[in-house]
Amino acid sequence: IPLMVDANMRWSVSEAVRAARRLAQADIFWLEEPTIPEDVAGHARIAREGGVPIASGENLHSTYEFRDLIRYGGISFPEPDAATLGGITPWLRVARLAEVHNLPVTSHGVHDLHVHLLGGIPNASYLEVHGFGLERFIESPLQISEGLAQAPDRPGHGVAFD
Structure with missing residues (x-):
């Protein structure tokens, strides 16, 4: 089972580099949001010196922010949130x-x-699934079987509120 660690923007760049080096010993799959998302140079340094893949993007608000993180090597797993x-x-x-x-x-x-979006791209990785209990409000909530999500086969984005 891949281990993914989410720092939730908690660390300075130096702290994140130190933590990443330690986490690399545990062979983590990625380190998510090690520092504030606007720090492109910091993300690049963490990626370069930390020795673990970096996932980030849930707090980015434009394609330009992603472009910069990607261009400068600050991200291994872009994590956009529609x-x-x-x-x-x-x-x-x-x-x-x-x-x-x-x-x-x-x-x-x-x-x-x-x-649906991940199912339509060739470079899909993991689908993050939250357990907030919202399923009770959705007519046909996401189904997961043996660790795999099943995209609904009906038209639209698949969400109909009950």
Whole structure:
């Protein structure tokens, strides 16, 4: 089972580099949001010196922010969130940009929507699934079987509120 660690923007760049080096010994799959997302140079340093893949993007609000993180080597797993990025089109733009740079895309939140988006791109990685208990409000919530999400086969984004 891959171990993914989320620092939730908690560390300074120096702290994140030290933590990443220690976490590398545990062979983690990625370190998520080690520092504030706006610090492109800091992310690049963490990626370069930390020795672990970096996932980030849930707090980015434009394709330009993703472009900079990707361009300067600060991210290994772009993690766009359609809810904070401005919808499906910018999410797909980030996915395409990542594909051009041979990077896999993961997702953040809104799993009932993101399962469709990840299913439609060639560089999909993991679908993040939250357990907030919202399933009771959704007519046909996301189904997971043996660790795999099943995208609904009906038209639209798949979410119908009950």
